[in-house]
Amino acid sequence: MRDVVIVEAVRTPLAKRKGAFSEVRADELLALPLKEIINRTKIDAREIEDVIVGCVSQVGEQAADVGRAAALIAGYPIEVPGVTIDRQCGSSQQAVHFAAQAIASGDMEVVVAAGVEHMTRVPMFSNMQGVSYSEKLSDQYEMLHQGVSAERMVEKWELSKSELDQFALSSHRKAIQAWKEGRFDREVMPIEYTTPDGHLISLTKDEGPREDTTLEALQSLKTVFKEDGTITAGNASQMSDGAAAILLMSREKAEQLGLKPRCRILARSVVGSDPTLMLTGPIPATEKVLQKANLTMKDMDVYEVNEAFAPVPLIWAKEVGADLSKLNPNGGAIALGHPLGASGARLMVTMLHELERTNQRYGLQAICEGFGMANATIIERIE
Incomplete structure (x- = not known):
């Protein structure tokens, strides 16, 4: 197997639902980072052999293979294909895996892995309207909303609401500090976008972090999924609009093109887990990817685990x-x-840049996914 390296990785700022990107089409939003990785590396887009895009709600502006549409909008040559995949919240992490597998096997040399979700213009579950679970599925498994699964996890592991709210507060504080210190400056591309009616949209940083939030404010929020529960809007992930793109190559191809490999994809895993208690998948996915890499948790310098x-x-x-x-x-x-x-x-974009900022070696990423699945990835920074 050949070394698979990342030579560029960029994302848009993340806008709040009904925020700055409300007037930007989903396919046009994805086209921006796809174009930016070309601008940053100066490669000929004809070198790209596939564009693999993760997207969950594939309906409306995200339907009809948004990966292909966005690549064309970004100005990629017509010879560059695109495909859109759905592995729920891990969709674009899986896109990275598929890209890495194509390159490692020798089938391709240059692949773009990307992801998009515009939760303002294409609301969550809009691709499920009028559709219910098959009885052949629900007879075997209790199919729940992820928020209810989260409540059950809290009960099983005996976490307190205070612990959840403290963690949520720390997430905001770390994000605010990161922006103040310029940690996101390189990974986030500023967006200036003119809508068809001439409205100029400008966004240079994530809209979500709340500098004024407090533990008291978080503790005062009502629970969402269970009356006497623990999950609130404050200790759950925010719905948002955004896109990201990653340019992967074989190490040999990167060197041939005069591009600096920034990290290599060291190991990948994907697992299935309990479809009812569906958010526990990152645990076995982590164990599996560490085993494949012949490393331990102590070897890892940074972890990025999605805060669903x-x-x-x-x-x-x-x-x-x-x-x-x-x-x-x-x-x-x-x-x-x-x-x-x-x-x-x-x-992945954030983890790579953090390893570079701190001059550290190994990063581990894991994401829980609907229906009980998870991906995990280990990358190694290249000096």
Whole structure:
């Protein structure tokens, strides 16, 4: 197997639902980072052999293979194909895996992995309207909303609401500090976009982090999924709009093109887990990817674990023996936002830049996914 390297990784700022990107089409939003990786590397787009895009709600502006549409909007040659995949919240992390597998096997040399979700213009579950679960599925498994699953996890692992709210507060504080210190400056492309009616949209930073939030404010929020529960809008991920793109190559191709490999994809895993208690998948996915890499949690310098709900990374950390000081050091989806199909790529972009900022070696990423699944990835920074 050949070394698979990342040579460029960029994301848009994440806008709040009904925020700055409300007037930007989903396919046009995705086209922006697709174009930016070409601008930054100066490669000929004809070198790209596929564009693999993660997107969950594939309806409306995200239907009809949004990956192909966005590549054409971005100005890629017609010979560059595009495909759109759905592995729920890990969709664009899976896009990275598929890209890496194509390159490692020798089938391709240059692939773009990307993700998009516009939760304002294409609301969550809009692709499920009028559709119910098959009785042949629901007879076997109790099919729940993820928020209810999160409540059950809280009960099983005996977490308190105070622990969840404290974690949520820390997510906001870390994200705010990261922006103040310029940690996101390189990974986030500023957006200036003129809508068809001539309205200029400008966004240079994530809209989600709340500088004025307090523990008291978080504790005062009503629970959403259970009257006497623990999950609130404050300790769950924010709905948001965003996109990200990653340019992967074989190490040999990168060197041939005169591009600096920034990290290599060291190991990948994907697992199925309990479809009812569906948010526990990152635990076995982490165990599996560490085994494949022949590494331990102590070897990892940074972890990016998606903050779908506060109990997910907290329980993950307890079960795998993680050092909380290494977890989501620049905040996570509770503060930054969770544009479903884009989050896998967003976490990867952030993790790579954090390893570079701190001159560290190994990063581990994991995301829980609907129906009980999870992806995990280990990358190694290249000096």
